[in-house]
Amino acid sequence: MTGCMASTKNLNPKADLHYDASYDFSDKTKIVDRLVTPLLKAPVFPVQEKPILIVYPVVNETSEHISTGGITDEIRMKLVQSGRFRFINESQRENIQKETDYQSQGYVDPAMQVEQGRQLGANYILSGTLRSIKKEQPEQMRLFKKERIYYSLDLSITDLKTGEIVYADQAELAREASKPIIGW
Amino acid sequence: MVKLRVILLVSILLSTGCSSLPLQKARNEFYSGDLAKADHILEGCKGISEKDLLLCYMEKGLILYYQGAYEESTAVLLKASQFIKSQDQISVTEQSSAVLVNDNVNTYKGEYSERLWVHTFLMMNFLLQYKYEDALVEAKQALEVYDEYPGSLADDHFTRALIALCFENMNLPDDARIEYEKLAGEMGIEKFIAEPIAPGKGELVLFIAQGRVPTKVATEIVLPPSTRLSIPRYTDASPPLPVAIRSDGMTLDPQKISTDLGQTARKSLNDRSAEYLARQALRAGAKEAIAQKVGENNEVGEVLTRAILFLLEEADTRSWETLPGGLTLVRVTLDSGVHDLEISSEDSKTTQLNGIDIPEGKRVYRSLRF
Numbered sequence: 001m002t003g004c005m006a007s008t009k010n011l012n013p014k015a016d017l018h019y020d021a022s023y024d025f026s027d028k029t030k031i032v033d034r035l036v037t038p039l040l041k042a043p044v045f046p047v048q049e050k051p052i053l054i055v056y057p058v059v060n061e062t063s064e065h066i067s068t069g070g071i072t073d074e075i076r077m078k079l080v081q082s083g084r085f086r087f088i089n090e091s092q093r094e095n096i097q098k099e100t101d102y103q104s105q106g107y108v109d110p111a112m113q114v115e116q117g118r119q120l121g122a123n124y125i126l127s128g129t130l131r132s133i134k135k136e137q138p139e140q141m142r143l144f145k146k147e148r149i150y151y152s153l154d155l156s157i158t159d160l161k162t163g164e165i166v167y168a169d170q171a172e173l174a175r176e177a178s179k180p181i182i183g184w
Numbered sequence: 185m186v187k188l189r190v191i192l193l194v195s196i197l198l199s200t201g202c203s204s205l206p207l208q209k210a211r212n213e214f215y216s217g218d219l220a221k222a223d224h225i226l227e228g229c230k231g232i233s234e235k236d237l238l239l240c241y242m243e244k245g246l247i248l249y250y251q252g253a254y255e256e257s258t259a260v261l262l263k264a265s266q267f268i269k270s271q272d273q274i275s276v277t278e279q280s281s282a283v284l285v286n287d288n289v290n291t292y293k294g295e296y297s298e299r300l301w302v303h304t305f306l307m308m309n310f311l312l313q314y315k316y317e318d319a320l321v322e323a324k325q326a327l328e329v330y331d332e333y334p335g336s337l338a339d340d341h342f343t344r345a346l347i348a349l350c351f352e353n354m355n356l357p358d359d360a361r362i363e364y365e366k367l368a369g370e371m372g373i374e375k376f377i378a379e380p381i382a383p384g385k386g387e388l389v390l391f392i393a394q395g396r397v398p399t400k401v402a403t404e405i406v407l408p409p410s411t412r413l414s415i416p417r418y419t420d421a422s423p424p425l426p427v428a429i430r431s432d433g434m435t436l437d438p439q440k441i442s443t444d445l446g447q448t449a450r451k452s453l454n455d456r457s458a459e460y461l462a463r464q465a466l467r468a469g470a471k472e473a474i475a476q477k478v479g480e481n482n483e484v485g486e487v488l489t490r491a492i493l494f495l496l497e498e499a500d501t502r503s504w505e506t507l508p509g510g511l512t513l514v515r516v517t518l519d520s521g522v523h524d525l526e527i528s529s530e531d532s533k534t535t536q537l538n539g540i541d542i543p544e545g546k547r548v549y550r551s552l553r554f
Contacts, residue, residue: 059354060317060321061354063321063325063328064321065321068317179272179273183276184276
């Protein structure tokens with residue numbers, strides 16, 4: 001009787017839960033933590049200054065449809081929360097322009113108008129690429145099919161003035177999963 | 185007891201073969217030109233049995249694609265891709281039923297070529313939406329299918345060239361070069377050169393589909409006393425015809441790479457022949473044993489059983505039928521600006537593409553079907 005009932009339960013998003021070898025939500029936090037913690041301690045940026053960063057979306061070069069926007073957002077969120085950096089909101093540029101254009105068209109009290117040409121300019125670009133290598137067990141007499149996937153997320157910070165890469169790091173994940181070849 | 189067995193066999197006979205009426209209706213509407221009706225028939229793949237679900241996803245994905253509903257087509261073809269992955273297991277229940285009845289009781293998993301073309305159409309869908317990262321994901325998944333069935337798919341030059349294009353779009357020239365080297369080897373030419381877009385120019389990329397893919401039919405072989413072998417094969421079809429491109433009154437000679445889908449599908453089916461012939465042999469033996477067992481007590485029962493088992497033997501002729509017969513990838517380099525183009529095939533079919541805006545250094549994608 002109870003076996004036929006639908007059920008739901010809450011999961012800990014930080015717990016290691018994997019159905020197969022492919023990338024899933026618990027990998028995101030792990031990979032982001034692995035990259036952000038050393039970045040905050042890196043001696044590249046002077047402590048007394050708050051460098052201004054623009055974050056470009058992490059590029060997906062894996063063989064899976066992974067929403068890398070989630071990785072980008074989490075990296076940005078952790079860096080913002082650290083208080084060590086200032087950020088340009090690149091994704092809101094069009095909306096900012098729309099709003100400031102509206103304000104300058106005479107509808108808004110002149111005393112309250114946002115002055116144009118006062119936006120921050122970024123000092124650095126933060127960019128990243130997620131890659132994967134997948135290997136399946138060669139065909140042979142076997143009851144289980146094994147699959148290994150290796151993921152790497154490369155993160156780099158480029159000085160906008162000089163074009164120099166001033167910081168680079170990599171987080172890696174490797175996983176093996178197996179499933180039976182014969183089922184009911 | 186004999187009566188019960190006969191009733192069971194008759195009910196199996198009646199239950200097989202007619203579960204996919206909506207699929208056939210949708211295909212008929214598609215080829216009569218009513219794509220909206222074809223799409224409506226397969227709404228939510230309702231009424232389609234689980235064993236034909238992949239066919240529904242593939243047919244619906246293509247119907248939406250040729251309606252220009254690329255986002256919706258993508259969503260359905262991604263379901264097809266997921267379904268194929270989920271079927272990566274041998275089902276004991278299905279295999280046992282197939283040994284007694286026929287291969288139509290098995291869940292359709294797609295021919296090797298069809299598994300590849302799910303990714304081909306997903307790549308085209310993403311490119312038409314300028315989603316280059318997603319197109320690259322599909323390119324990599326297509327490469328996995330190529331690696332799994334290299335012999336069956338070597339003639340699909342269109343998909344290989346499309347994969348290389350996806351690498352080019354993501355600024356991965358080394359990966360593109362590797363695919364172009366493989367393509368040259370498969371086409372039997374020394375070198376394949378893909379030029380980068382020159383300053384002041386842009387590129388129009390055309391996905392040209394022609395005709396319709398051959399369907400599967402059964403070849404029947406009858407052996408005494410009552411053994412019937414029913415083997416699937418693809419019908420004959422002519423290869424895609426050459427296409428000519430004219431822009432602003434001038435005939436152009438762009439790079440064209442074609443695949444005869446019928447030829448690749450035929451090769452895929454042939455490469456799987458050992459698997460279905462072994463099952464046929466096993467089935468013929470099992471059916472003969474059943475008939476003899478029934479005949480031990482009842483001669484009329486044996487005759488009836490033999491007749492039913494004979495009728496049950498039916499080749500699995502299911503296939504993805506809305507596919508075109510040929511696909512050609514055309515890459516036309518044009519001066520940046522607005523162009524009028526005329527695309528014609530050798531059988532005098534012509535399509536106009538007017539007012540195509542080609543930005544400098546960019547690629548513009550269009551899909552056509554003759």
